[in-house]
Amino acid sequence: MIHDKSLGRKLFHTFNYTFLLLTSLLCVLPFINLLAVSFSGSAAVSAGEVVFWPVDFTTSAYEFALEGGEFIRSLWISVQRVLLGTIVNLLLMVLTAYPLSKTKDKVAGRNLYMTFFVITMLFNGGLIPSYLIVVETGLIDSIWSLILPGALPVFSMIILMNFLRGLPEEIEESATIDGAGPMQILVRILLPLLKPALATVGLFSIVGHWNSWFDGIIYMNNPSNYPLQSYLQTLLLSFEQLMMRAGRDYTQLLAMLNVRTGRAAQLFLAAIPIMLIYPFLQKYFTSGLVLGSVKG
Amino acid sequence: MKKKFIAIVMACCLIALTACSKGGNNEATTPSADPGQAVNESGEVDYAFGKYDEPVTIHTVRAEYASAQFPEGDDMTNNVWTRAYKERFNIEVVTDWVTDEYDTKLNLAISSNELPDVFHVNAAQLQQLIEADMIMDMTEVFDKYASDRVKGYMEADRSSYESGMRDGKLYGIPQLHWGFIDQPDFVWIRNDWKEALGLPDPQSIDDVKNIALKFMEAYGGYGMAVDQTLDYLNALAIAWDAHPDLWIKGDDGKIVYGSVQPEMKDALAAWAEWFKLGIIDPEFPVKDFSAMNSNVVAGKVGIQPYWQWWGYNPGVDVVTNLGKEAVFYPYKIKKADGSDATQSIFFANGVYTVVNKKSKHPEAAVKLLNFYAYMLDEGVAHESPETVSAFIDKDIAHVTGAFKIINPNTDYEQFSRVSEALKSGDTSAFTTSGMWQKYNNSVEFMKNGTPAATGDYLQQGSPKNAYGLSKEIIDNKQYIETALWGAPPEELSDYGSTLDDILTEGFTKIIMGAESIDYFDTVVSNWRTAGGDAATEAVNELYGSK
Numbered sequence: 001m002i003h004d005k006s007l008g009r010k011l012f013h014t015f016n017y018t019f020l021l022l023t024s025l026l027c028v029l030p031f032i033n034l035l036a037v038s039f040s041g042s043a044a045v046s047a048g049e050v051v052f053w054p055v056d057f058t059t060s061a062y063e064f065a066l067e068g069g070e071f072i073r074s075l076w077i078s079v080q081r082v083l084l085g086t087i088v089n090l091l092l093m094v095l096t097a098y099p100l101s102k103t104k105d106k107v108a109g110r111n112l113y114m115t116f117f118v119i120t121m122l123f124n125g126g127l128i129p130s131y132l133i134v135v136e137t138g139l140i141d142s143i144w145s146l147i148l149p150g151a152l153p154v155f156s157m158i159i160l161m162n163f164l165r166g167l168p169e170e171i172e173e174s175a176t177i178d179g180a181g182p183m184q185i186l187v188r189i190l191l192p193l194l195k196p197a198l199a200t201v202g203l204f205s206i207v208g209h210w211n212s213w214f215d216g217i218i219y220m221n222n223p224s225n226y227p228l229q230s231y232l233q234t235l236l237l238s239f240e241q242l243m244m245r246a247g248r249d250y251t252q253l254l255a256m257l258n259v260r261t262g263r264a265a266q267l268f269l270a271a272i273p274i275m276l277i278y279p280f281l282q283k284y285f286t287s288g289l290v291l292g293s294v295k296g
Numbered sequence: 297m298k299k300k301f302i303a304i305v306m307a308c309c310l311i312a313l314t315a316c317s318k319g320g321n322n323e324a325t326t327p328s329a330d331p332g333q334a335v336n337e338s339g340e341v342d343y344a345f346g347k348y349d350e351p352v353t354i355h356t357v358r359a360e361y362a363s364a365q366f367p368e369g370d371d372m373t374n375n376v377w378t379r380a381y382k383e384r385f386n387i388e389v390v391t392d393w394v395t396d397e398y399d400t401k402l403n404l405a406i407s408s409n410e411l412p413d414v415f416h417v418n419a420a421q422l423q424q425l426i427e428a429d430m431i432m433d434m435t436e437v438f439d440k441y442a443s444d445r446v447k448g449y450m451e452a453d454r455s456s457y458e459s460g461m462r463d464g465k466l467y468g469i470p471q472l473h474w475g476f477i478d479q480p481d482f483v484w485i486r487n488d489w490k491e492a493l494g495l496p497d498p499q500s501i502d503d504v505k506n507i508a509l510k511f512m513e514a515y516g517g518y519g520m521a522v523d524q525t526l527d528y529l530n531a532l533a534i535a536w537d538a539h540p541d542l543w544i545k546g547d548d549g550k551i552v553y554g555s556v557q558p559e560m561k562d563a564l565a566a567w568a569e570w571f572k573l574g575i576i577d578p579e580f581p582v583k584d585f586s587a588m589n590s591n592v593v594a595g596k597v598g599i600q601p602y603w604q605w606w607g608y609n610p611g612v613d614v615v616t617n618l619g620k621e622a623v624f625y626p627y628k629i630k631k632a633d634g635s636d637a638t639q640s641i642f643f644a645n646g647v648y649t650v651v652n653k654k655s656k657h658p659e660a661a662v663k664l665l666n667f668y669a670y671m672l673d674e675g676v677a678h679e680s681p682e683t684v685s686a687f688i689d690k691d692i693a694h695v696t697g698a699f700k701i702i703n704p705n706t707d708y709e710q711f712s713r714v715s716e717a718l719k720s721g722d723t724s725a726f727t728t729s730g731m732w733q734k735y736n737n738s739v740e741f742m743k744n745g746t747p748a749a750t751g752d753y754l755q756q757g758s759p760k761n762a763y764g765l766s767k768e769i770i771d772n773k774q775y776i777e778t779a780l781w782g783a784p785p786e787e788l789s790d791y792g793s794t795l796d797d798i799l800t801e802g803f804t805k806i807i808m809g810a811e812s813i814d815y816f817d818t819v820v821s822n823w824r825t826a827g828g829d830a831a832t833e834a835v836n837e838l839y840g841s842k
Contacts, residue, residue, distance in 0.1 A: 042613070043593065043613045043616035043747075044617070046589060046590060046593045046613040046617075047590055047593040047594035047595075047613065047617050048590030048591070048593070048594060049594065127404070128404060131404045131408060132407075132408050217396060217400070218397070218400065218401065220395075221393035221394070221395075222373075222393065222394050223360045223394055223395070223396060224371075230396075233396075234360065234362065
């Protein structure tokens with residue numbers, strides 16, 4: 001390429017790469033710090049000596065994090081939640097996005113349904129009414145209380161709908177001529193075409209389910225049923241909050257000191273699964289998002 | 297047609313899912329009017345400790361207590377306490393839920409009207425529940441069933457007892473606290489530095505300043521570790537007769553807020569001068585609690601205004617990092633003229649035990665409170681050491697949730713006996729496992745310098761210990777109590793942290809020299825117009841007559 005050699009281009013590249021490098025460092029360095037803390041001795045951490053390399057190297061934090069089985073147990077609950085939740089989300093999204101992608105001539109009441117869904121996107125009932133519904137429907141203290149209240153992510157559904165609208169109508173018409181009904185068209189023709197969009201919204205669902213913690217704390221009646229992020233949140237109380245809760249109970253403060261590095265270890269462990277999934281779904285990510293919105 | 301079919305399938309799924317999950321857990325308690333109870337030696341009904349003839353079931357809810365180390369198979373809902381309730385009282389305690397976000401979850405339970413029989417609340421929730429007429433008037437039940445010991449606790453801290461009342465009726469039984477002895481604050485000074493420089497103990501607030509300057513000369517850095525909330529620096533304000541964050545009753549009987557009184561201006565003026573001299577950490581406005589402590593642990597600073605529990609945190613880390621000799625010792629905060637400063641005592645009772653108005657057995661809760669007090673205070677005298685240890689040690693004493701009540705003289709008695717025993721070597725007067733723990737750890741630290749024992753040692757066992765100074769302060773009544781003994785009025789909570797933020801921000805500017813000391817008057821008038829006046833009025837209305 002010709003313009004590669006011009007001075008301006010070189011300057012631009014240098015500047016560009018430096019900028020991007022710095023930005024990515026900003027994202028990576030906290031993780032490296034966390035990793036260093038998790039492998040360091042507790043006293044060195046509170047003296048602020050640990051930056052990017054462990055001081056007084058020890059793996060005791062990881063032993064602490066994994067002992068007692070609470071971490072593993074809540075990890076397993078989180079995995080169940082992500083699997084179940086994502087499947088339910090994808091199923092409902094496809095089933096709603098398809099009819100809604102049609103015009104109102106073809107699907108009676110289409111605009112009414114659409115308004116109905118969009119309203120839930122803009123407003124929500126608030127904490128107490130949501131809680132009451134979960135209690136009244138008997139979902140409380142079961143894993144379904146984490147999945148059903150958000151069973152249809154409307155935003156993702158709209159992305160899917162726009163993606164569907166972007167597909168040439170002729171594809172469906174030809175299938176109809178061959179005698180396929182709406183269900184067959186959806187399963188055999190549209191689903192395979194939807195893959196990049198499904199990967200995108202699927203990733204939204206996975207990350208959403210993996211990261212949410214508040215519903216776990218509210219709807220579960222026993223900490224042994226907490227998903228991973230709810231469990232981690234309980235470990236992350238600040239020292240002052242802990243003081244208030246303990247009512248100046250000093251033995252608990254002592255226990256705190258030993259968990260500080262343990263928390264870093266648990267945070268790091270908890271971030272691993274998402275870090276592993278992301279690169280593999282990322283390639284669909286941008287294409288799916290852009291295709292959905294621009295061609296709509 | 298097909299669409300309809302899908303809709304029906306979906307609906308069925310939903311119903312099936314709903315049916316799978318557990319149903320509500322709010323079944324009514326076993327009704328039985330005036331149940332029979334065991335009698336004592338003299339043949340009278342033993343109201344305080346008598347066992348029920350028929351099993352009684354009560355529901356409760358609990359906050360998770362993560363540091364409790366249960367034996368294999370036990371947990372928050374099933375442990376040595378709940379089994380004892382069944383064995384000794386024939387009371388079956390059923391736990392509806394356990395949570396880490398107790399206040400949120402309880403507020404939800406209150407709004408959905410799913411309250412258990414017995415539960416614990418904070419002062420604000422207590423007022424709401426009284427207002428909503430959801431909890432029981434316990435006056436008579438408490439009178440009849442509470443043991444003499446528990447009633448003695450209430451006498452020992454009458455103002456907390458009264459904070460659980462409204463119109464003379466007892467609604468919330470205060471769970472009380474370890475005692476005022478844990479409230480006085482001190483200035484902590486690193487001992488090996490002080491001795492190396494041959495400095496005497498500080499006799500006035502100006503001595504503290506001079507020690508800081510000497511430390512800076514010899515060891516560099518800044519002189520005093522404080523944080524962005526100003527809580528730690530504020531602990532020193534009493535040296536200028538200022539009582540920040542405390543609601544004080546003035547001479548005219550009106551309650552005023554300590555942070556906005558003219559005395560505070562003197563304190564700020566002095567701190568601004570300290571800041572100029574480099575005594576106060578130049579980066580304090582961006583330092584939170586752990587950032588403040590990190591330089592203490594790293595051995596870069598030798599003075600810290602702090603609560604009595606310095607030895608637990610950062611003390612343990614200081615000893616781990618810098619060795620036994622680097623401990624800080626507490627000194628009383630003194631005024632410029634050398635007299636002792638008047639300490640601030642804040643409202644100490646955070647938690648109340650309350651009983652649902654619909655509960656059939658309100659007395660069961662009182663019996664279990666009696667049992668808690670008995671086990672903690674008298675257990676050593678009446679039970680085997682193994683039994684007491686199973687009930688108390690490894691933080692098991694803190695898992696009882698609503699069924700908890702603390703002797704407000706615990707720490708005072710404990711310290712008196714531990715310090716006696718450390719002098720004489722005679723441990724025969726020990727009545728609680730806490731005394732043994734403090735004693736053993738103090739001995740351990742003196743012998744081996746074990747870091748984990750630092751907290752107990754500096755609190756009670758060292759030659760200069762925090763509780764020794766606190767005890768003098770309490771014995772000589774060198775303190776004033778807050779006038780706001782109970783829940784803050786709604787107006788005050790409505791403003792949230794806005795009012796405090798105005799003060800913290802303004803004071804920080806003055807200390808850093810960004811504004812002159814006269815800016816104090818501007819800050820105060822900002823505070824007053826932003827709601828400070830309204831809050832003061834509300835506090836006076838609620839507590840002014842008491």
